[in-house]
Amino acid sequence: MKILVINPNSARAVTDGIATALAPLGDHFRVCDLADQPATIATEEDVARAGLGVADLVRQQEALAYVTACFSDPGLDLARSLTRRPVIGIQEAGILTALARADRFGIVALGPKSVPRHLRKIRQMGVEARLAGELPLSGVSAEASGRDPAVYAEVLEAAARLRDMGAGAIVLGCAGMAPIRARLEAEIGVAIIDPVMAGAAMALGAVS
Amino acid sequence: MKILVINPNSARAVTDGIATALAPLGDHFRVCDLADQPATIATEEDVARAGLGVADLVRQQEALAYVTACFSDPGLDLARSLTRRPVIGIQEAGILTALARADRFGIVALGPKSVPRHLRKIRQMGVEARLAGELPLSGVSAEASGRDPAVYAEVLEAAARLRDMGAGAIVLGCAGMAPIRARLEAEIGVAIIDPVMAGAAMALGAVS
Amino acid sequence: MKILVINPNSARAVTDGIATALAPLGDHFRVCDLADQPATIATEEDVARAGLGVADLVRQQEALAYVTACFSDPGLDLARSLTRRPVIGIQEAGILTALARADRFGIVALGPKSVPRHLRKIRQMGVEARLAGELPLSGVSAEASGRDPAVYAEVLEAAARLRDMGAGAIVLGCAGMAPIRARLEAEIGVAIIDPVMAGAAMALGAVS
Amino acid sequence: MKILVINPNSARAVTDGIATALAPLGDHFRVCDLADQPATIATEEDVARAGLGVADLVRQQEALAYVTACFSDPGLDLARSLTRRPVIGIQEAGILTALARADRFGIVALGPKSVPRHLRKIRQMGVEARLAGELPLSGVSAEASGRDPAVYAEVLEAAARLRDMGAGAIVLGCAGMAPIRARLEAEIGVAIIDPVMAGAAMALGAVS
Amino acid sequence: MKILVINPNSARAVTDGIATALAPLGDHFRVCDLADQPATIATEEDVARAGLGVADLVRQQEALAYVTACFSDPGLDLARSLTRRPVIGIQEAGILTALARADRFGIVALGPKSVPRHLRKIRQMGVEARLAGELPLSGVSAEASGRDPAVYAEVLEAAARLRDMGAGAIVLGCAGMAPIRARLEAEIGVAIIDPVMAGAAMALGAVS
Amino acid sequence: MKILVINPNSARAVTDGIATALAPLGDHFRVCDLADQPATIATEEDVARAGLGVADLVRQQEALAYVTACFSDPGLDLARSLTRRPVIGIQEAGILTALARADRFGIVALGPKSVPRHLRKIRQMGVEARLAGELPLSGVSAEASGRDPAVYAEVLEAAARLRDMGAGAIVLGCAGMAPIRARLEAEIGVAIIDPVMAGAAMALGAVS
Incomplete structure (x- = not known):
């Protein structure tokens, strides 16, 4: 098995x-x-x-x-x-793993509509004291989030802002974003967590 | 490497x-x-x-x-x-992993003197809302904690009480306790986390 | 409309x-x-x-x-x-209304399996600091919860314990319990909230 | 009675x-x-x-x-x-009712001096995790708050900002503001709560 | 001055x-x-x-x-x-001073009616995470609280229980209790705080 | 002694x-x-x-x-x-004393690297709900922090911003800053706390 x-x-x-x-x-x-x-x-x-x-x-x-x-x-x-x-x-695992890497974490979401749902979950998880912030992309698909160069530019900008807001680890808010994790971590300089x-x-x- | x-x-x-x-x-x-x-x-x-x-x-x-x-x-x-x-x-990792397994967690500590130190850390981690409880053994060594049958009886009793206090996952509070994890999980019936x-x-x- | x-x-x-x-x-x-x-x-x-x-x-x-x-x-x-x-x-409304009546609240749940789900929700609501406690009945149906004399005895005992744990208002944890609200409030002496x-x-x- | x-x-x-x-x-x-x-x-x-x-x-x-x-x-x-x-x-009732309508709430206060008093109360209520923000008007009377067109313009601006800060429900911070509730809700597009x-x-x- | x-x-x-x-x-x-x-x-x-x-x-x-x-x-x-x-x-000063002495604090109140008022205040102060517990005396006067031997016996019992509940510092809940502070500290073995x-x-x- | x-x-x-x-x-x-x-x-x-x-x-x-x-x-x-x-x-004492003076507090830190360490401690202290903000100086020595006019200008600007962020009391984040406390308090108009x-x-x- x-x-x-x-x-x-x-x-x-x-x-x-x-x-x-x-x-x-x-x-x-x-x-x-x-x-x-x-x-x-x-x-x-x-x-x-x-x-x-x-x-x-x-x-x-x-x-x-x-x-x-x-x-x-x-x-x-x-x-x-x-x-x-x-x-x-993976939302729980991604956030909890970020908490094992740094004091405060950030999230990059696929779009604005996901943010309130994530915030509810973070409060349910009881870890809101460690959230530096969550920023949405413009509303992209799971597939595009890890493959589209224009989306990568959005991710890069959001991650840079989250780092400047105090996030020592940033969780990618979609299972589709794994392909860009390593490159993003190299460019941003803080831990980037693929939740899967x-x-x-x-x-x-x-x-x- | x-x-x-x-x-x-x-x-x-x-x-x-x-x-x-x-x-x-x-x-x-x-x-x-x-x-x-x-x-x-x-x-x-x-x-x-x-x-x-x-x-x-x-x-x-x-x-x-x-x-x-x-x-x-x-x-x-x-x-x-x-x-x-x-x-x-491993304290952070053990606790955070417990949070990925169940809503509330417990800890079995080696002895009473460790408990306040752990509670301070749990509050620093910002996850105290999910602590069901922490119970100490009588003050045993790291080595004995995973090998001594008398200590195992203590662990079993503490874990059973934590489960009854609402812990859906229990973290073993010492790197030495790995050898008893699987047996304890089978006997207690909730997730037992070896922090290492x-x-x-x-x-x-x-x-x- | x-x-x-x-x-x-x-x-x-x-x-x-x-x-x-x-x-x-x-x-x-x-x-x-x-x-x-x-x-x-x-x-x-x-x-x-x-x-x-x-x-x-x-x-x-x-x-x-x-x-x-x-x-x-x-x-x-x-x-x-x-x-x-x-x-x-009605869970949200019942709890929030209890908070408008007293400093700390309690909940009587239909059975033990509902309690963890309610606790997750209370934490998601961000009001856990005001929970005096939640106590389950033995696992009864929605219909029986407001009609069965044997169940009423269970409710009475749970409500009395919650009052003694500091609950100044107690929320009935089922839409079926409305018929017993007034009698329970008279017997317990703190606000009893029908969530519907x-x-x-x-x-x-x-x-x- | x-x-x-x-x-x-x-x-x-x-x-x-x-x-x-x-x-x-x-x-x-x-x-x-x-x-x-x-x-x-x-x-x-x-x-x-x-x-x-x-x-x-x-x-x-x-x-x-x-x-x-x-x-x-x-x-x-x-x-x-x-x-x-x-x-x-009505402060408690207004805030708690807002919490039954949306995940995070905002408050429009009559003036800057009321804000710290409200924040103390919100923390006493144990619901600060759900506050999106509180914004004051320039310091107006209870009567003017619901009747003066110039004040309405202030209210509208504050409410729009609170909505953009994530407030899904906004509480009017004075019993005098009832007359403008419906119009404000229509213009802002989130729930506006008259606390009375x-x-x-x-x-x-x-x-x- | x-x-x-x-x-x-x-x-x-x-x-x-x-x-x-x-x-x-x-x-x-x-x-x-x-x-x-x-x-x-x-x-x-x-x-x-x-x-x-x-x-x-x-x-x-x-x-x-x-x-x-x-x-x-x-x-x-x-x-x-x-x-x-x-x-x-002095309530604020006593509690905050206790927090500078130990991780968790307790309070001995004059009587049961004061306890909910204190708990509201503690939550307003935002320090409830560090409360080990508050225990009331039987409802005694400010003057008797620091002078009556029978009351001292009550205080001693409450303080011992608070210490066993994890309080590393205990605040005397009345300005009248100063005369018994030093003796109580010697008998209980944790810091006793006179709030005045x-x-x-x-x-x-x-x-x- | x-x-x-x-x-x-x-x-x-x-x-x-x-x-x-x-x-x-x-x-x-x-x-x-x-x-x-x-x-x-x-x-x-x-x-x-x-x-x-x-x-x-x-x-x-x-x-x-x-x-x-x-x-x-x-x-x-x-x-x-x-x-x-x-x-x-003195970090604990300074923060707790600030909490006895005003509802929310701020901190002026010597440099950016100290801020995350302080935030961890504030969360460990369980008082994060009352933090208005912490702002760092450019990274100055303990000695200069209370003696160098150029540093004083930095302190003044940070303190003014913290006051505008809602801090009713501001803690000086170094034992070396005592010499400037009184002057800063006179210029800023809120309580300035020397932690020593x-x-x-x-x-x-x-x-x-």
């Missing part, structure tokens, strides 16, 4: 990017997506429906552990109620 | 136990200890002196990342000021 | 009890339920599925305002994303 | 405005003012003296419930110590 | 006890009381009326600084609005 | 300035410095090494109480573990 990493959207490029990003951790992961969900989880309704899709998958497919690889953590509490295996949400890698590493620790 | 896991005490059995525990993660780690420190880091002064020992090591030995493998996180902020490589403290494994997995994610 | 009060379970007796309880506020409300949901919303999955049911109703039925009359606030954020009309969740009444009054204020 | 709404200043126009604003809720309220208090409660001393005036009234006049209709909540804790009937303060209506609705729910 | 220490009750024995307690600090203080107030400030109304008495005194008597020597801090914010001289409240001494020392620092 | 005020750096001018500043409190203090430490405690390593120096001194020299007169509070917890006498850290005076006054209260 492996750790099942669930991309809750249907963007195959994002799924493939996750698999590529996790390869250095070894042959511990199986990555899948939810074919009947949208290509980007953007609205409250997307999150609610993706959560039920994640739940169905957890019920159907046994795994050593589960990672829900969407930054809105769809279905996280629900999935935990359905299995005794570890279930890691953060979640996968935690899951690996949980089952080792 | 590897990830350097620093056991800041001089208990070789603890160092060996760490190496054994991390083996399933692959050949990424080198584990060392500080020969001129006490066998258990117990007092405020132990923590302060171990912190300088950790700093010296970080200055002298290049590594991909550093994990300070003592639950008082000696020298963590100091080490971070000396290198741009990731430095992970938590820190090592985070370090692995940070360098992958 | 009226204010639509949505009982997200299928217990007709609960729906009728809500209508009876709200009658003194005047002819401002229409109360409905979701026929395809379970009789009590108990599990995480119940909450997730009821949330989508609430969303469908909000999309289909225009109203002056909406009140989601289940103490897990299913679909609250989702419903708000679908309409510009006020949407009031709390939510309905807020909705009335919002549209007046 | 009715619900007694106490305007703790002597501005009859404010008292009349309150009565007008509450009329849609039905014939449940009696509105009075304190003839020997100033026309606007502005200083710390005004608040302290108005508090004793409120207390005297509560002692003298029996009512189903009491609403103290001044945004500094003068005499609130004192009045609660004198009666077992519900006593609702919020307190009256809560009181109505408490006695129904 | 001197520092004016205002005992807001009319218990001359308490006033004299304050003067005796402050003598070791040197000839910097003048101690007075409010002849028209009750012998113990116990109810919300006592606090409100004493606050106006304090305000009158501050307006009438110039001083280098003011210390309001009642643990309910009557009139503190009001007095600050009337003078630019430092105004120190704490406030007087802060005032002395402010004017030196 | 006297109260020992330990300047943990080797800047004799700072030590002399402390003695001068404390003279008005009377002949209660002995001021010393640590000759083998740097002239300014700036880096994490300076703080760690100074902490051990403070500990050695506390072990060697008996005193009525100890004040660690460096704004990073080096060795504070360690010193407390070595003696039952009061040990006061704050700590010394608390120590005096503790031993009187």
Whole structure:
């Protein structure tokens, strides 16, 4: 059995990017997506429906552990109620990993509509005292967030501002952004956290 | 280069136990200890002196990342000021990993004197809203904490009480307790977090 | 147009009890339920599925305002994303109304499984500093919670303990408990909050 | 018996405005003012003296419930110590009602001197995590705040800024501002809370 | 000019006890009381009326600084609005001084009715994370609290319990308790804070 | 025996300035410095090494109480573990004294590198809700901070900004700044706190 990493959207490029990003951790992961969900989880309704899709998958497919690889953590509490295996949400894992790297953290979100949802979650997590800030991109797709040069320019500007606001570690607010992590870290000079890698590493620790 | 896991005490059995525990993660780690420190880091002064020992090591030995493998996180902020490589403290990593597994967490400490120090750190981390409780053992050594059957009985009782106080994940408050993690988890029925494994997995994610 | 009060379970007796309880506020409300949901919303999955049911109703039925009359606030954020009309969740309304009556509040939950979900929500609401405590009943149905004499004895005992823990106002943790509110308040001597009444009054204020 | 709404200043126009604003809720309220208090409660001393005036009234006049209709909540804790009937303060009710409408709230204050007093109260209420911001007008009277076109322009600008700071609901920081609520809500596009209506609705729910 | 220490009750024995307690600090203080107030400030109304008495005194008597020597801090914010001289409240000073001595603090209150008022204030002060607990005596007078052997036995028991609850420093919740401070500290073994001494020392620092 | 005020750096001018500043409190203090430490405690390593120096001194020299007169509070917890006498850290004392003077406080730091360390400490202290802001100077020495006219201009600008950010009391972030306190307070118009005076006054209260 492996750790099942669930991309809750249907963007195959994002799924493939996750698999590529996790390869250095070894042959511990199986990555899948939810074919009947949208290509980007953007609205409250997307999150609610993706959560039920994640739940169905957890019920159907046994795994050593589960990672829900969407930054809105769809279905996280629900999935935990359905299995005794570890279930890691990448928003939680990304933020918590940032907290292990620096005193205050920042988040780059795909668009303005995600920000209030993330802030609610951060308060639910009880870690708001360590938030330096969250800044949105202009509203881009999961796929574009890690591949489009124009989007990279937006990310770079947001990350620079978050660093100047005191963020010692910055969480990328989408599973699609893994391809730009290393370059961004080199250019910004503070820790840049890919939340899928953060979640996968935690899951690996949980089952080792 | 590897990830350097620093056991800041001089208990070789603890160092060996760490190496054994991390083996399933692959050949990424080198584990060392500080020969001129006490066998258990117990007092405020132990923590302060171990912190300088950790700093010296970080200055002298290049590594991909550093994990300070003592639950008082000696020298963590100091080490971070000396290198741009990731430095992970296992108290922080253990607690943060527990937060990725359940809503509220508990801690089993080696003895009563550690508890106030941990509570100060938890408040500094800004995560006190999620603490279900911390319970001390009777004041045992790092080595005994993972090997002595009488101590295991103490751990079992403390963990059961923490679970009943609402802890959905329990952090073992010493690097020496790795050998009892799996058995304890099976007997208690909630996630038991070995903080060294938590820190090592985070370090692995940070360098992958 | 009226204010639509949505009982997200299928217990007709609960729906009728809500209508009876709200009658003194005047002819401002229409109360409905979701026929395809379970009789009590108990599990995480119940909450997730009821949330989508609430969303469908909000999309289909225009109203002056909406009140989601289940103490897990299913679909609250989702419903708000679908309409510009006020949407009031009764868990939020009940707790916030308790805060307008006394310094610290308590909650009586239907059963132990609801408590962690409520605590997460209370932390998300940012009002945990004012929680005196939450105590569960033995796991009873929404309908029984307001009608069964044996359950009333449980409620009485929990409420008395919460009062002794410092709760100056106690929120009934289910829309089904309205019938016992007045009697309980007389016997306990602190404010007892029916969350449906709390939510309905807020909705009335919002549209007046 | 009715619900007694106490305007703790002597501005009859404010008292009349309150009565007008509450009329849609039905014939449940009696509105009075304190003839020997100033026309606007502005200083710390005004608040302290108005508090004793409120207390005297509560002692003298029996009512189903009491609403103290001044945004500094003068005499609130004192009045609660004198009666077992519900006593609702409009600052608390306004803020708590805003929290039932949106994730973060803002406040428009009559003038700069009120802001620190409000911030102390918000921290006492334990809800500061949800404050988007508070902005003062230039220091206007209770009466002018709801009637003077020049003041309305100030209110509009402050409310727009609060919305841009993330406030999803904005509380009007004076009982005199009821007449401009609906227009402001239409122009700003987020929920605008008249605190007197919020307190009256809560009181109505408490006695129904 | 001197520092004016205002005992807001009319218990001359308490006033004299304050003067005796402050003598070791040197000839910097003048101690007075409010002849028209009750012998113990116990109810919300006592606090409100004493606050106006304090305000009158501050307006009438110039001083280098003011210390309001009642643990309910009557009139503190009001007095600050009337003078630019430092105004120190002893509840605030006592608690803050305890925070400079130990990680968590406790309070011994004169009686159960004071506790909720103190808890509100502690939350307003924003220091609730460091409260180990507050325990009330049976409801004794300010004068008896520092002089009656039976009351001392109550204090001793409460202080011992607070120490066992984790309080590293304990604040005496009344200006009348100065005479028992040193003996209690010797018997309990943690720092015991006389709030009047704490406030007087802060005032002395402010004017030196 | 006297109260020992330990300047943990080797800047004799700072030590002399402390003695001068404390003279008005009377002949209660002995001021010393640590000759083998740097002239300014700036880096994490300076703080760690100074902490051990403070500990050695506390072990060697008996005193009525100890004040660690460096704004990073080096060795504070360690010193407390070595003696039952009061040990006061001036960062804690300065901040807590500011909280006794106004609702929100600000800090002027010697340089940008100190700010994150202070923010961690403020969160550990549990008083972050009352921080209006902290602003750094350009990175100046302890000695220059209270003596150099160009530095005074920097301090003045930072203090004015903190006042405008809502700070009602401003803490000088270095033991060397005592000489400019009174002038700054006169020019800025809010309470300016010299942390050494704050700590010394608390120590005096503790031993009187």
